[in-house]
Amino acid sequence: MLFKPQASTSDKPKQFNSHELERQTVEYTDSSKRFYQVARDFSKQYAHIYSARLITFRNILTPIVKKKWSNNHKILKLCELRDKGTTCVIIGTLFKFQELKPSILKELSDQLEIIPQPTRTHFVHDSDSLVLEDELQRIKLAGDCIDVHQVVTGVVCALLGSEDEDGIFTVKDVCWAGCGIQKPLPSISGDRYIVLISGLNTSQKADHMFSMHLLVEWLSGLAGTNQYQEEVSKIARVIVAGGVFASHSNEHAVNEADFFASVELMDSFAAAVSAVAPLDLMPSSQDPSGIMLPQKPFHYCLFPKAIEYKSFNRVSNPYECDIGGFLCLGTSGEPIKDIMRYSKIDNSLDVMKKTLKWRNIAPTCPDTIPCTPCIDTDPFIMYNCPAIYFSGNCTEFATEIYEGDGGQRTRLVCIPDFCDTQTVALINLSNFECYSMKFSLN
Amino acid sequence: MDIDTYKSNLNTVKELILDENKIVTYVSLSKDLCIHVNDAKSLLHQIVQDIRKDRPSTKLYVCYIISGLQGNNCGITTVCTEDDVEKIKKSLKLVFYDHVYCVSRGLQAADNAVLSSLNRFEDLSLCTGLIKSDICTKRTENELGSLISKKRTPIVEPKTPSIQHKKSNEKVKEIVKSSIENFAKLSSVKPEPKIKSEPEKDVQNNPKTPPKNKNNKTPPKSSNNKPAGKGIAGFFNKSNGVSSKVKSSEPKSQTPVENVKIKDEPLHSNSNLTSVEESPAKKSKEVTNHNKSLTLIKKNAKVDKKRKRVLHVSDSESDTEANDPFANEMDVDHESEDEIPPTPTINTVKITSGIVNPKKRRKIVDKTYTDEEGYILTKKEEVYESCSDNEENTKENDNEAKENGVKEKNVKKFESSKNTSGNRDQVKQTVINEISPKQNKKKKVSPTQKGNQKTINSFFKKL
Numbered sequence: 001m002l003f004k005p006q007a008s009t010s011d012k013p014k015q016f017n018s019h020e021l022e023r024q025t026v027e028y029t030d031s032s033k034r035f036y037q038v039a040r041d042f043s044k045q046y047a048h049i050y051s052a053r054l055i056t057f058r059n060i061l062t063p064i065v066k067k068k069w070s071n072n073h074k075i076l077k078l079c080e081l082r083d084k085g086t087t088c089v090i091i092g093t094l095f096k097f098q099e100l101k102p103s104i105l106k107e108l109s110d111q112l113e114i115i116p117q118p119t120r121t122h123f124v125h126d127s128d129s130l131v132l133e134d135e136l137q138r139i140k141l142a143g144d145c146i147d148v149h150q151v152v153t154g155v156v157c158a159l160l161g162s163e164d165e166d167g168i169f170t171v172k173d174v175c176w177a178g179c180g181i182q183k184p185l186p187s188i189s190g191d192r193y194i195v196l197i198s199g200l201n202t203s204q205k206a207d208h209m210f211s212m213h214l215l216v217e218w219l220s221g222l223a224g225t226n227q228y229q230e231e232v233s234k235i236a237r238v239i240v241a242g243g244v245f246a247s248h249s250n251e252h253a254v255n256e257a258d259f260f261a262s263v264e265l266m267d268s269f270a271a272a273v274s275a276v277a278p279l280d281l282m283p284s285s286q287d288p289s290g291i292m293l294p295q296k297p298f299h300y301c302l303f304p305k306a307i308e309y310k311s312f313n314r315v316s317n318p319y320e321c322d323i324g325g326f327l328c329l330g331t332s333g334e335p336i337k338d339i340m341r342y343s344k345i346d347n348s349l350d351v352m353k354k355t356l357k358w359r360n361i362a363p364t365c366p367d368t369i370p371c372t373p374c375i376d377t378d379p380f381i382m383y384n385c386p387a388i389y390f391s392g393n394c395t396e397f398a399t400e401i402y403e404g405d406g407g408q409r410t411r412l413v414c415i416p417d418f419c420d421t422q423t424v425a426l427i428n429l430s431n432f433e434c435y436s437m438k439f440s441l442n
Numbered sequence: 443m444d445i446d447t448y449k450s451n452l453n454t455v456k457e458l459i460l461d462e463n464k465i466v467t468y469v470s471l472s473k474d475l476c477i478h479v480n481d482a483k484s485l486l487h488q489i490v491q492d493i494r495k496d497r498p499s500t501k502l503y504v505c506y507i508i509s510g511l512q513g514n515n516c517g518i519t520t521v522c523t524e525d526d527v528e529k530i531k532k533s534l535k536l537v538f539y540d541h542v543y544c545v546s547r548g549l550q551a552a553d554n555a556v557l558s559s560l561n562r563f564e565d566l567s568l569c570t571g572l573i574k575s576d577i578c579t580k581r582t583e584n585e586l587g588s589l590i591s592k593k594r595t596p597i598v599e600p601k602t603p604s605i606q607h608k609k610s611n612e613k614v615k616e617i618v619k620s621s622i623e624n625f626a627k628l629s630s631v632k633p634e635p636k637i638k639s640e641p642e643k644d645v646q647n648n649p650k651t652p653p654k655n656k657n658n659k660t661p662p663k664s665s666n667n668k669p670a671g672k673g674i675a676g677f678f679n680k681s682n683g684v685s686s687k688v689k690s691s692e693p694k695s696q697t698p699v700e701n702v703k704i705k706d707e708p709l710h711s712n713s714n715l716t717s718v719e720e721s722p723a724k725k726s727k728e729v730t731n732h733n734k735s736l737t738l739i740k741k742n743a744k745v746d747k748k749r750k751r752v753l754h755v756s757d758s759e760s761d762t763e764a765n766d767p768f769a770n771e772m773d774v775d776h777e778s779e780d781e782i783p784p785t786p787t788i789n790t791v792k793i794t795s796g797i798v799n800p801k802k803r804r805k806i807v808d809k810t811y812t813d814e815e816g817y818i819l820t821k822k823e824e825v826y827e828s829c830s831d832n833e834e835n836t837k838e839n840d841n842e843a844k845e846n847g848v849k850e851k852n853v854k855k856f857e858s859s860k861n862t863s864g865n866r867d868q869v870k871q872t873v874i875n876e877i878s879p880k881q882n883k884k885k886k887v888s889p890t891q892k893g894n895q896k897t898i899n900s901f902f903k904k905l
Contacts, residue, residue, distance in 0.1 A: 016541070018478030023575035210558040214507075214519055220566055221573030222469060222479045223507055223519070224539040229480075233573045268563035275567050276574050300589060305564075307586065311578040397516070426517075435515040441554055442522035442530065 015226040023221075023277060026192050026236040026324035026429070034379045035294035035316040044373040046366045050093055050154075051135060053360075053378040057156035058091050060177050060359065065089055065158045068175050073160060078137045081169075087162045090139070090169065092132040096153045098342065099125045101368075124149060124344055132159060132169065139163065143171035149344035150354075154363035177359035182385035182408040186325035188430045193235040194323060195219065195277075196425040198284075198332065198392030199243030199417030202269070203262035207441075211422035212269060214439035220276045235426075237323055238277050241392025241415050242284025242332025244298075263302055270306035278311040282319050284332030284393060292370045293334065293362060294318055294379055318361050318380070324429055329382065330390035330413075335362035337393070338369050348394045348414040353402055356382070356389065356410060388427060390415055397423050399434040448485075451475050455489050460500065465546040469561050472569040479571040486542040500547065505557075507543040510534030521557065 065075060075089045100123040128148050130141040143161060158175040200212065217223050221232040245262050273279045281298060283289035289298055297314035306312045315321075318331040336351045342364060345351050355361055362380040365371040385408040394414035402410040413434055416423045423438045455471060458464045471482040490504055506527045509519040513535045521543050522530055531537055544557070566572070581589070806822045 016480040016484045018480050018571065020571075021573045023573050023578075025575055025577060207554050210521075210554040213558050213561060213563075214521065216563060216566055217469060218509075218519060220569075222472075222566070222569060222571060223541075224509065225541075226480065228509070228539045229571075229573060236575075265563075272563040272566050275578055276572050278575060278577060307589070308580045309578055310581055310585075311575060399515075433515065435517055437517040437519060439519050440521075441557065442520045442526055 017226055019226060019229075021221060021229055021233045023233050024190075024192060024236055025278075026188075027322075028237065028278065028324075029322040030313070030315065031320045031322055031327070032316050032318070034377070035318055035320070036296075038294050038372055038379050039375050040372050041375065042373060044375055046371075046373050048373060048375040049366055049371070049378050052374065052376060053154075053156055053381065054091075054093055054134060056378060056381055057177055057359075060180075061091050061156070061158045061175065064178065065091070065175050069160055069173070075158070078132070078134050078139055081139070081163050084165055085162050087160065087172070089158050089160050089175075090132060090134075091158045092134040092139075092156070094141075094151055094153060094155045094157060095131045095133055095138065096148065096151065096342070097129045097131065098123055099127050101342070122341055124342065132157075140168045141171055142168045145171045146174050152339050152342050152364050153367045154365065155358045155360065157358075176357045178406070179356040179385040179402075179404040179408050179410065180359055180382055181406070182387065182404070182410075183325070183327060185387055185409065185432070188324055190430060191231070191234045192324060192429040194328070194388070194427045194429065195235055195238045196241060196330075196390055196392075196413060196415045196427070197238065197418055198241040198394070198415040199247045199419045200240065200266065200269070201243055201245070201247040201417070201419035202266045203246050203258045204419060208419050208422050210441055211418070211439040215418075215424065216269065216272050218437075218439065219273055235277060236429075237280070238273055239280045239319070239328070239330075239390075240282060241319075241330055241390060242282050242287065242317055243393045243417060243419070244281065244283065244287050246286035247393060247417055247419050267303045267305050270303055270312060271309065274306050274309035274312035278313065279306075280313045280315045280319065280321070282315050282317045282330075282332055282392070284317060285334050289317075292372045293331075293365055294372070295332075320386070323388075326387040326429055327384055328388040328390070329361070329386035330388075331361060331392065333391045333393035333415075334369055335364060335380075336391045338362075338364045342368060347398075348391060349398045349400050349412055352389060352391055352412045352414070353400075356385070356402055356404070356412075386410055387432075388413065390425075393417055396421065397425060397436040399425070399436075401432070451477065451485060452489060452492070455485060456493065459489065459502075459545055459547055460493070460497075463547050465544055465556065465560055467544040467557075467560055468542065469566065469569055472571065473561075473565050477570060479569055483541045486545055490542060490545055503546045503548055505543040505545075506540055508534070508540040509538040511536040511538070 062075060069089065073087055073089045075091060078090060078092065081088070081090070100120060102120075102123065130146065130148050130151070131138045132141055133139075141159070145161075146159070156177065159169065159171050160173040160175070161169050161171040163169050197215075201208070202212075214223075218232065219235065219238065221229045224232065244266055245259065270279060270281060281303075283295045283298055285291055285295075287295075287298070288302065289295045295317040297316055300307045300314065303312065303314070317334075318329065320327070320329045322328070333348075335355070336348050339351045339354070340346060340348070343351075345354060355363070359382045360378075360380050361382060362369060362371070365380055366373070385404060387409070388411045389402075390413040392415045394416050396414070397416045398412075398414040400412050402408075402412050404410070409432070411427060411432055411434055413425050413427065415425050416436075418424065421438070422440045423436050426435045426437060427433070428435075454475065455466060458466050466486065468479055468482040468486055471477070471485060472479040475482070477485070490502060493500055493502055504524045505521050506524060507519065507521050508527065508530050509517065510531070511534060512518050517538075518534070520530065527540065531540065544560070805825050807825045808820050809823055811819045811821065
């Protein structure tokens, strides 16, 4: 009844009987091991990520390429490209040359000449060009099959085409890794909801404070009639996808006093929610958890009250977990926003679809997103196709079902900034539907 | 809820609203009156009706909470005034519920700030009617404690410090190498049971461990040494090498004393030992010896960190310090740094041989020369020296023979602890209780020697 129009209560007499309800639970497994245990050796170079990524994707792409283009074309490394004009397949990482891409060297040189630099939010220019690189060398790409404005640096793909006399590779077709194998989605008898929140932004004490109160009252099952409370008891988990203390849209720095106050407020909020439902708390770029992806979980000292509850989970960003057999994967929104900055894809949902297609949550790591220099593996590769794929700190709520080539079904959810929209997202695991709920003062 | 309670609650809420002019929400009511939230909702609804019926002139400001579906799967939960209720209801595709949210006297509009200040998040847990999950239980203190310790995950250390560490490792390796060689000699030439022949049980246990580690050889040592050398200790190790050069002459003359005895009668160690034990006071001495040796070992174990300071103490020309096995260690370090093979490991084991005549000792003194080409040569020269210096120091507590016994043990211990530093910690632990007497003794000695050192020593004692 929580969101089902058919279960109308308008005809029924209101019921406000005192009754005790217990919240429904679903099985939960934290699958974020690869984010927690990422190597944090800062003496290493970032080249290792690209190399690990390429090796992994070469293994992924080879069978897909063979399936897509049959065995007619050889898969060559760039150093093996000798016969000009012969059609072949090359696998490598895309690199996008962007004139407007911020560069510290450029900034410094420009400063010396005192040329005012316009502040940019997007770095796309018509002159942008693509190259493909593997472990040894790069090759310039040309052709209409691949749109430079629809891809970003760091994406690994297989290209069908041939090298011309000028050493430029003319692309005839592109093969992406695709979203991978998906675990069969379980069928759950009875509704089970997951609540997704983002951008609580407690350091900015604004209108959304009252909305936060309404949210907690709602999650606690205080508001509503008996029947409604019964439905609320089916909310099995709450995930906060970043923007906890400060939202990333917040350009101005948070002052110290506000921040301290916000820590206390957030602790109370987390304790209140953890007291009634399992809560997973993800950090994001503006939160005190280090800026490099994958971000470590918050320090427990920030949450002296909430940490007392077993149901309070501090988790990483990105975060992957298994809830009732549904694989949930998501970030606090940094990779999605970054891709939007460096491409002409302007819709969060479209970016999410692209990342599923590229099988990489954050392809622009480490190029334009700070990231730990991982050595052996690239933690951002999607090894399994998620059932629920979310991104926090979006401007507005949006949701869609993505259907993969292999029949995969993924619920994409853009979780809006709660601070700005006072909106949370709900997913019903039983029918895979997604809704939003806004808490506001009229 | 029985009728009496209901009526009294009703009156209480009326007082709150009418007399105290408070804004009452269903949540605050549930918390204050300890009633179920649903009862609080009914109560508020009832009160609004009652007041309007009884006192039509009284203006009441009533807020409602409405939840419903706007369309496109977008739900809304909003708090609005009485007047807006109908309007909002009409705009909704579906209404989930609506009920009174808060009531207050007057006409003032409750804004965000006022409403959010009515209740704190902490208060919600005090309400009755929360829908809790069975896993939302509190952690026990132990669980919290384990959480704290668990979260201190080791971070991969950057390589830069390890470079510094490598240097110290090289030193250590040299020492280790030489000690391995020495041990090899030792095991072939000198029977280990000599140590076992000491009657003390505890002492037996301790010496037993070194042979075990001998089998394991040095790897454990070096690995165990690493952490110690990394931090401040590593720093001190380095500086020690330098400082030991400066003062090398003095302790050297002492360590070779021990060398003599070792080399003289390597095979008679057993008999020597027994003779040593027989000649001086027996059991009581052994106990004290044991204590002393252990404490000395303890000191030695700590030497890594404290060496630098203690060095200065030994510079003060006191024989006690020079006799201290830990002076030997300084030598070892020094020698290793100068690439002169460290001998004390063998030497020290057989000190007892010279104890036949406590007053006079024949010593082989390692004398180091620098030849024309700049190489450092070590020559062994036999020298007769009286042991009066040693006696003077040790007489305070024990007779000379006893002291020698102590020395012997100490040196043995020291040797074992040096060669198998993995044992250090173990020995440390076993000895902890026995440290204090020795420490006191040392305290007495050092302050009298140098005013400056007093403070530094006492500082380390505190630690």
